[in-house]
Amino acid sequence: MNGKKAKSGQRPPVPKSPPAGKFWGLEELDGVPLPDERGHFGIYGGRYVPEMLAPALEELTESYFRWRARPEFQRELEKLWETYSCRPTPLYFAENLTRHLGGAKIYLKQEGLGATGAHKINHCLGQALLASKMGKKRLICETGAGQHGLATATVAARFGLPCTVYMGAVDMRRQATNVFWMRQLGATVVSVEEGTRTLKDAVNAAMKDWMWNVAETYFLLGSALGPHPYPAMVRDFQSVVGREVRAQLEKAEGRLPDAVIACVGGGSNSIGIFNEFLAEPQVELVGVEAGGRSLKPGEHAARFEGGRLGVVEGYKSYFLQDDDGQIQKTHSISAGLDYAGIGPQLAWLRDQGRVRFVSASDHEVIAAFQLLARQEGILSALEASHAIAYAMRYAPELPADKIVVVNLSGRGDKDIFILAEALKDPDWKAYCKDYAEGKIR
Amino acid sequence: MSPEADRPQGRAAALVEVFARLRKDSRVGLMTHIVFGYPTVEASRHLVDIMARSGVDLIEVQLPFSDPTADGPTITHACQKALDRGVRVADGLAFAREVTKKYAVPILFMSYFNVVFNYHEKGEARRGVAAFAKAAAGAGAAGLIIPDLPPEEDQERYPETCREHGLHPIYVTSPNVNDRRLEAIAKAASGFVYATSRTGTTGREVQIAMEELGRFLDRAHRLCKLPVAVGFSISKREQIEALSGKAEMAVVGSHLIQVYEKLGLSALEREIRTLAGRKD
Structure with missing residues (x-):
């Protein structure tokens, strides 16, 4: 139970299906109630x-x-x-991306295809x-x-x-x-x-x-x-994501994934996909925080890169805060990850070594968005593009018989203004200007 | 708690004295509130001076926090402005040390739990309740009011640690809270209990339903066996007088900030004297 990746060549056993009617999150791990x-x-x-x-x-x-x-x-x-909505959402084998990156097989859980475009x-x-x-x-x-x-x-x-x-x-x-x-x-x-x-x-x-x-x-x-009960309740309602992944991957590959990667703002999409695999120690779980412009205070939203234990907005967890405990400004190119705190269960899972946390910078995120668009024809939300950004780093390190599942928590339509600005698209800017001036009917 | 072992000393004893005196005079006391550092530290000094000279019984000094979830717009704005000017927790403690030397009126610190939880002495690694309680008592405070720390969370033995350092842990309760929770507060609290006149946040003028409030205050007295201070939407002398026989203390916060912002310091002094029932 330490979240280290399974040794190369050692194939995880074929999973049993979860008990019928089991609707909610894992209630205990290593004797610790989740939650008490x-x-x-x-x-x-x-x-x-x-x-x-x-x-x-x-x-x-x-x-x-x-x-x-x-x-x-x-x-x-x-x-x-x-x-x-649209459940189950597809689990898609990203063959082009896998070939392009040259390493583990990458599957994408397409939560962006649900109603309102996100999990x-x-x-x-x-x-x-x-x-x-x-x-x-x-x-x-x-x-x-x-x-x-x-x-x-x-x-x-x-x-x-x-x-x-x-x-x-x-x-x-x-x-x-x-x-x-x-x-x-x-x-x-x-x-x-x-x-x-x-x-x-x-x-x-x-x-x-x-x-x-x-x-x-x-x-x-x-x-x-x-x-x-919000952390437990939201996790329970989101745990459907991981349950589907297990069943879908069992059907496609006859086994568990080797790694599951999700972006982490407050933690709803990540705990939703992780929950199913918490008690499967051979499945590595990776949370990707918003690395922003840099890891200087105020420039990012990576709670595990400079955050400290605190009690804010009703719960105890890691928060980005100053020496006096005042909550700091955060930044991320994705508004959905731009938050100073992190869900309490994730903070605990990190202490247990069960979930590993990394961060991806704004810059990497835009590159990830573009790569996924070109390789697979999928426009990913900037939040989920953080998970893709880490998969781009990690999948090539793994052998081809490994399987990585990335939670694509949302689709990118909503990010058109931010992306067009970041990519300095001249046509889009001209369009916005002309539209505002009433030149386009 | 055993009354012998935990008999309050110093400022904590002075707070108990305040309530004994109020009972003797059959008078409803007045606790007034400031946001430390708003609009400036110098203004906080003037405000406390006016309060002390106007016969206020207790002063609540709020150490600003970035996310004050129990406060309405007036106090939230004041906290933000004070923080924007760079006010630090250590400045608030130094301020308390200064004013408690100068005036006899007991002061209490009000803040949110993250400020207490993260407090540490300069150069010391250890943060938390004990460090803050030691510093607050050292600054001459009589107690702490932390509205977002319910009794069942009992972090770092909060109520015991407060008492060990000679501070009263003051708990905030509300009319919609059941007997079981009031009993839990009774176990942890000392000094007095802070009862909100209604649900909601601070600083909105709302007609208080006196009959319902009276029933709640009876319940609070019966279960907590401590004096009760009533706050939220209190801005008039008549309201304070109406609490006679129902509560030992009235708390006025946002209203004073509003008077100060709109009318200035001398108007505020007149207002506090009126609220305190001073005829001279």
């Missing part, structure tokens, strides 16, 4: 919130664990996943269904890049619930297209003008809304972090 009854993953996690939120979190915890155990809840959610829809459908079972009358959420906000606005429309999305003022400017779509879906988007005016401030604002409206409102948190 108060939401701790070892020293991480917990529930550090003002007392007035405790009743709501207790109610949510009790309701969640009751509903998730019910087969009818599971069936209803599975049907939504299949018919409203976020998995836990949004799960949580909206739970909210409706709990009789909640309103959804609120935070969003960074707008992908979680978009997915929440989507499920709010589907479940007929009013929805308020909190979004940092800086992010609203960066992701104006998502703001437009959220409003089209009927959501109220509130610009958060406090702090750094990015994701962390949107989380704070949503928590504050919840304190005012705690009885009737459901806070649909967007990642595997925050106070208990």
Whole structure:
């Protein structure tokens, strides 16, 4: 159990299928509960919130664990996943990319093909269904890049619930297209003008809304972090990704992968794909953080490259912070990874040596995006391009009989403005200018 | 806790004295609040001076944190401005040392748990509750108010560590909290309990439902067996008087920042004297 890659030539055994009806995340690893009854993953996690939120979190915890155990809840959610979104998403053998890089076989889990273009829809459908079972009358959420906000606005429309999305003022400017779509879906988007005016401030604002409206409102948190039960619940709803990968790869190759690579912002897509393989020590798990422009403070969002233990926004984990414990500014070319904290289960798994963390720079990420587009015809989100960037480094180091699965957590359409700017595309710029001036009809 | 072994000393004892005096005078006390370093450290000095001279019973000094989840826009903005000016935790401790030497009124530090958890003395590697509690007590504080540390998280023996250093761990509770949680607070708390008048964040003018609040305060007294201070949406002398027989102390925070921002220091002094019930 140390996350080291299996010795070359030693083939992992053919996996058994997971137990039928097993719907949620791994509940224990090496005798440690994931999490314990108060939401701790070892020293991480917990529930550090003002007392007035405790009743709501207790109610949510009790309701969640009751509903998730019910087969009818599971069936209803599975049907939504299949018919409203797109489950199972394909596991695609990237033959061209594999040939180009010359090493391990690369498979891509295409989460970007689900509704709203990213894995976020998995836990949004799960949580909206739970909210409706709990009789909640309103959804609120935070969003960074707008992908979680978009997915929440989507499920709010589907479940007929009013929805308020909190979004940092800086992010609203960066992701104006998502703001437009959220409003089209009927959501109220509130610009958060406090702090750094990015994701962390949107989380704070949503928590504050919840304190005012705690009885009737459901806070649909967007990642595997925050106070208990969110880290466990979001992981559970995302664990479908890894379950599918196991079954799909078993069918394609008759065995487990040798390595699974995922980008890590808060941790929802990574814990979603890792969970299935946590108890399979021969499967190496790699999380790729946002290396940004450089690893200097304020220039990146790699919590394990300069972060420190802290207790912020309701949970204990690693945070990028200054000497006094003030949360630092972060940067990433991908707004979805631009966050100072990381999910508590991932911090624990790193301590156990079960998940290895690396980072990819903005520069590498753009190169990865371009390579995947040219080699496979797939436009990957900038978040997921971090995982591709590391696969580009790692796959060539491995022999050809190894298998690497990369979680493509989202598709790249949303990133057109950022990419066009980064690639200094003159035609796009001219188009935007002409369009704004009313020259294009 | 055993009352003999843990009998408070120094500033912690002075806080207990404050409540004894209030009981004797059958008066509702007043705790006023500042965000340290807002708008400047010099202004914080003036504010504490005014508060001490106006007969305030306790002063809450908030050490700014980048992500103050329990605070509304007024205090959140004040914290951000103070941090933007480069205010450090060590400056807040030095400030407390200065004012507690000068004035008899007990002060309490309010902040968020990450500030406490990450605190360390210059040149010392060890961070955490014990280091902060030692420094805060050394600066003359009577207690700590950390709204995002619930009793069940009990990090680094927080309540015991506070008491060992002569600080009261003050817990914040709210009307929607059940008896079981109030009992947990009762086990951990000392000094007094800080009750919010409603759910929500600080600093919005909301009509307080007095009957419901009264029932909650009864429950808090019965279960916690400590004096209760009421905060959130308190901005008028009449509200403080209405707490008579229901609570021992009223807390005014955001309102004072708003008065200071809009009307300046001398208006603030008049406001504090009015709130404190001073007729002279």
